[in-house]
Amino acid sequence: EHVAEIFTLLGDNAATAKAEAQTVMAIETALAQASLTRVEKREPHNLFHKLTAAQLERLTPSFQWPAYWSASGIPAQTVINVTEPKFFQQVEHELTTRGLAEWKTYLRWHLAREHAPYLSSPFVRANFDFYRKYLRGVAEIQPRWKRCVQYVDRDLGEALAQVFVDKTFTPDTKARALAMTRQIQKAMENDIQQLSWMGPETKTQALAKLHGMVNKIGYPDKWRDYGALNIVRGDFLGNQTRSAIFESKRDLNKIGKPVDRSEWQMTPPTVNAYYDPQLNDINFPAGVLQPPLFDPKMDDAPNYGNTGGTIGHELTHGFDDEGRQFDAKGNLRDWWTKQDAEQFKTRAACVVNQYAQYTVVDDVKLNSKLTEGEDVADLGGTLLAYIAWKNATRGQTLQPAEGFTPEQRFFIGMAQWACGDERPESKRVSAVTNPHSPLEDRINGVVSNMPEFQKAFSCKAGQPMVRAQACRVW
Numbered sequence: 001e002h003v004a005e006i007f008t009l010l011g012d013n014a015a016t017a018k019a020e021a022q023t024v025m026a027i028e029t030a031l032a033q034a035s036l037t038r039v040e041k042r043e044p045h046n047l048f049h050k051l052t053a054a055q056l057e058r059l060t061p062s063f064q065w066p067a068y069w070s071a072s073g074i075p076a077q078t079v080i081n082v083t084e085p086k087f088f089q090q091v092e093h094e095l096t097t098r099g100l101a102e103w104k105t106y107l108r109w110h111l112a113r114e115h116a117p118y119l120s121s122p123f124v125r126a127n128f129d130f131y132r133k134y135l136r137g138v139a140e141i142q143p144r145w146k147r148c149v150q151y152v153d154r155d156l157g158e159a160l161a162q163v164f165v166d167k168t169f170t171p172d173t174k175a176r177a178l179a180m181t182r183q184i185q186k187a188m189e190n191d192i193q194q195l196s197w198m199g200p201e202t203k204t205q206a207l208a209k210l211h212g213m214v215n216k217i218g219y220p221d222k223w224r225d226y227g228a229l230n231i232v233r234g235d236f237l238g239n240q241t242r243s244a245i246f247e248s249k250r251d252l253n254k255i256g257k258p259v260d261r262s263e264w265q266m267t268p269p270t271v272n273a274y275y276d277p278q279l280n281d282i283n284f285p286a287g288v289l290q291p292p293l294f295d296p297k298m299d300d301a302p303n304y305g306n307t308g309g310t311i312g313h314e315l316t317h318g319f320d321d322e323g324r325q326f327d328a329k330g331n332l333r334d335w336w337t338k339q340d341a342e343q344f345k346t347r348a349a350c351v352v353n354q355y356a357q358y359t360v361v362d363d364v365k366l367n368s369k370l371t372e373g374e375d376v377a378d379l380g381g382t383l384l385a386y387i388a389w390k391n392a393t394r395g396q397t398l399q400p401a402e403g404f405t406p407e408q409r410f411f412i413g414m415a416q417w418a419c420g421d422e423r424p425e426s427k428r429v430s431a432v433t434n435p436h437s438p439l440e441d442r443i444n445g446v447v448s449n450m451p452e453f454q455k456a457f458s459c460k461a462g463q464p465m466v467r468a469q470a471c472r473v474w
Contacts, residue, residue, distance in 0.1 A: 002130035006112050009122050023102050024109045027094055034090035038433065039369045044277075044325050044332050047083040056080050060088050062095040074252050117147075118237045137425030155243035156231075157267025158224040161286070164269045165219050169286040173296055174218050177289050177311075180304065181215050181282070183388040184312050191384065191474055197343040205327070205335040206319065212328035213318060214261070214281035218289065219268040273310050275317035278330040282314040293417055301398070301406045302413025304389035305382075309414050312381030312388070316474055319380070320373040321348055350471035351375050354449075358441045361427040366437060374436045378446050380474035382414055386452055407456035415443045 003024050007017035040046050053076065057065055069076045082088060095103075116127040125141070132138040141147075152160050192198070192206050229246040231239050254260070261279055266272060269287040276283065288294070294307040317323045324344065327333045336344070355368035355375050368375065389410060398406040418439040422430070427438065437445065447453035449470045459465045 002126065002134075003109060005126050006109065006116065006123070009126060010108070010112055020105045020109070023105045027098070027102070027106050030094060031087065031090055034084075034087050036084055036087075038435070039367070042322055042370070042373065042435070044322060047081075048332060049082045049085050051080055051082050051085075053078050053080065056082060056088075059085060060092045060095075062092055072252055073249065074255055077255075115237065115240075118240045135425060135429050137423030151240070153267050153269055155240070155247075156226060156229075157269070158220065158264075159226055161219055161268035162223060165286050168290060169218050169268075170296075173286075173289055173294070176296060177217050177284060177294065177307065178215060180308055180388070180392075181217070181284075181311050183392050184308060184315060184384050185210060185213070185215075187384045187387040187391065188312075188315055188474070191387070197347070198340050199337055202336050202340040209280065209318060209328040209335075210315075212280055213315070214279070216264065216281055216283040218284070218286045220264050221262055273314050275314040275323065276330075277318065277323045277326040280318065280326065280328060280330045282311070282318075284311065284314070299398075299401070299406075299409075300389055300393055301409040302416070304385050304392070305410040305413030305415075306417050308385030308388060309378075309382045310417070312384035313377045314381070315384065316377040316380035317373065319474060320376045321345075322373050344473065347471070347473040348372060348376055350469070351379060351473065354467070354471055355437055355441065355445060358437070358445070360431040360438055361424050364428060364431045366441065367431065368437075370435055371437045374442075375445065376473050378437075378442050379449060379471065382446050383450065383472070383474065385414070386410060386450075405456065407452065411447060411453050411456060414447075418443050 001021075003021035004014075004017040007020045008014060012020065036046060051059070053065065059082070066076055112123075113127075116123040118124075128138075128141045132141070188210055189207065192203055192210065195203070198206070226246075230242055259279070261281070264283060264285075265276065266274060266283060266285050267287075268285045270285045271287045271290075271293070273282070273284045273288050275281070288310065289307065291297075293310075294303055318326075321344075324336065325332060325334065327335050334341075352368045352372050352375075355366050355371060358366045358368075360366050393406075400406070401409060404412065420439055422438065430436075430438070436442065444465065448465045448467045449472065451470070453459070454466050457465070461468075
């Protein structure tokens with residue numbers, strides 16, 4: 001219905017729009033069925049298929065790759081990583097079985113879908129009604145100014161960030177976040193050295209990876225140059241289009257050049273963080289190092305519980321079921337002994353089995369194979385943050401505050417980032433698309449495995465926050 005509505009807005013009559021929508025859905029369904037699932041994509045080896053240009057042309061003889069390279073403004077490629085060969089086989093099948101008119105319909109739809117948020121109000125409303133209201137249950141569209149701020153952050157993020165950082169991110173905040181990161185990395189180092197299930201050969205490689213991990217705090221060392229991007233007052237759609245082209249060319253220009261290890265994949269105002277396995281770095285934008293998540297005016301307990309847990313989470317991603325397959329240099333290489341790899345899988349399976357019991361909404365269970373990496377990182381990150389907090393405050397006399405012990409305040413801080421709610425419609429979509437567990441499970445699922453939490457809040461065996469068979473990987 002949404003696809004047909006867009007064609008109607010483009011000027012087609014109802015009958016034509018319905019037929020065009022059926023064409024689009026047929027092609028999209030065929031391509032989707034030939035694609036890897038989200039769980040399959042979590043295995044890095046499933047996405048690595050290095051082909052020569054000749055092999056790629058044999059895979060898709062109907063697609064003119066030399067013309068594509070030329071139109072993209074890049075040299076012809078001799079070696080290409082084809083992430084999903086079966087998908088391209090299906091593309092070839094569709095190209096040879098569908099007529100030109102069907103492809104014009106398909107491409108016309110994608111052009112309209114891509115531009116709908118930036119067109120006239122009927123297109124903006126149709127886009128919102130489907131993607132946000134129908135799929136996510138959102139009742140009202142955001143005010144225009146909020147959407148515009150998001151677009152500026154997306155397209156001119158490092159220009160906007162210079163003002164944001166100047167106003168909100170002090171050198172002291174950066175220094176404290178870096179010190180916390182180093183404390184948590186030291187806790188991880190000690191944990192690796194003391195692991196009973198990992199042998200010395202794998203430990204050596206794990207420590208090399210840990211010591212090779214780069215910490216990026218706040219913002220890039222060098223700001224991105226937007227000089228080649230032409231922003232024209234009053235040309236909203238044109239600005240969006242030129243911004244997309246600018247970013248595409250910036251990415252394509254990286255081909256054949258040394259990797260820029262100083263680059264960020266998030267803008268500094270972003271309230272999030274990430275680990276990049278191919279660069280082996282952890283990245284914490286200035287936006288996530290702000291109150292109430294990280295508050296320099298508060299003591300260490302809630303800050304380690306909250307931001308420390310986030311730091312530990314991203315660090316642990318380097319050693320989760322995906323990240324552990326990359327070495328210290330970011331290469332996809334198996335550095336585990338067979339015995340140690342099996343030990344890891346056994347411990348990770350405990351987490352997978354635990355989260356598989358959780359219900360997302362109604363009768364929809366959590367797909368814990370999809371969320372495995374995030375669940376392992378949540379657990380490992382919180383444990384590391386707790387250990388690091390205890391080490392950082394060793395010898396100090398910590399006092400209760402606001403009626404809670406320091407240990408209780410650590411876990412309250414840990415839970416605070418997840419304060420929120422999600423509509424049932426959104427939960428249904430997230431259950432099949434989101435590699436993160438629901439907010440409540442990301443908290444309760446972790447602390448129910450931690451004796452430290454149970455001691456802090458006097459939880460007894462058999463109570464909900466005490467798992468009979470506690471999981472622990474790191």
